[in-house]
Amino acid sequence: MSHARPHRIDHALRRLLSLTVILLATLNAGTIRAADKPSEPLERILETARAFLTDSLNTDASVETRIEIGQLDSRLRLARCARAPSSELAPGARTGGNGTVNVRCSEPVAWSIFVPFRVERYTEVVTVARPLSRQQVIQPADVRLKRMETSQLARGYFQELAPIIGLEARRTLVPEQVLIDAHVTQRTLVERGQQVTLFSARPGLTVRMKGEALEAGTVGQRIRVRNKSSKRIVEGYVEPSGAIRTAF
The missing domain is CATH 3.90.1210.10 (Antifreeze-like/N-acetylneuraminic acid synthase C-terminal domain)
Known part of the structure; x- marks a missing residue:
């Protein structure tokens, strides 16, 4: 009876050690399988963001554009995307100054990452x-x-x-x-109360008359004018000469 207890302890210890070995082997196998899975190259993520910004800017030849793409943590591991990742501006971001581009993958594993950038124009x-x-x-x-x-x-x-x-x-x-x-x-050409020339024109006929501006106006602005002869109030457009063009 005195030797049965140590025997049971040794047996239990051996079982525990066996389970530990099996567990460690399982964990190691999982780690190896995870490590063996292809990961998305960080360079492709960064290039996707750069290409998106380049296409979005549409600047003309007179504008010099400089694009700086931020760095990603080299320890980052994302599942390899089955096709080229998509990208869009992060909410509230502009294609100028500092911002972020949202690079996304939909399959086989969905993931999304924000890539920082700076654009100078x-x-x-x-x-x-x-x-x-x-x-x-x-x-x-x-x-x-x-x-x-x-x-x-x-x-x-x-x-x-x-x-x-x-x-x-x-x-x-x-x-x-x-x-x-x-x-x-626009420079004010006509002041309120100023004496102006009213004219109406159509092919072969131009009618001119005197008037008084009832409000100030700039080139192209529509203002009210009182016809000095008829006392009627009409509306017309201020011409570069300062005259007021009205309709017949």
């Missing part, structure tokens, strides 16, 4: 060359082109000088300031 933009006061008419010497990175610029910047000349500054502007459409407006 360099082009010539219109900047202020010398101080401009509010309502000052912009002359050629007041502005110039400067090559800048545009991803952080406000929307509405100009890339050519010609459309700016003759416009009127809405506010005080300082040298080196990037000019945007919110800074300028």
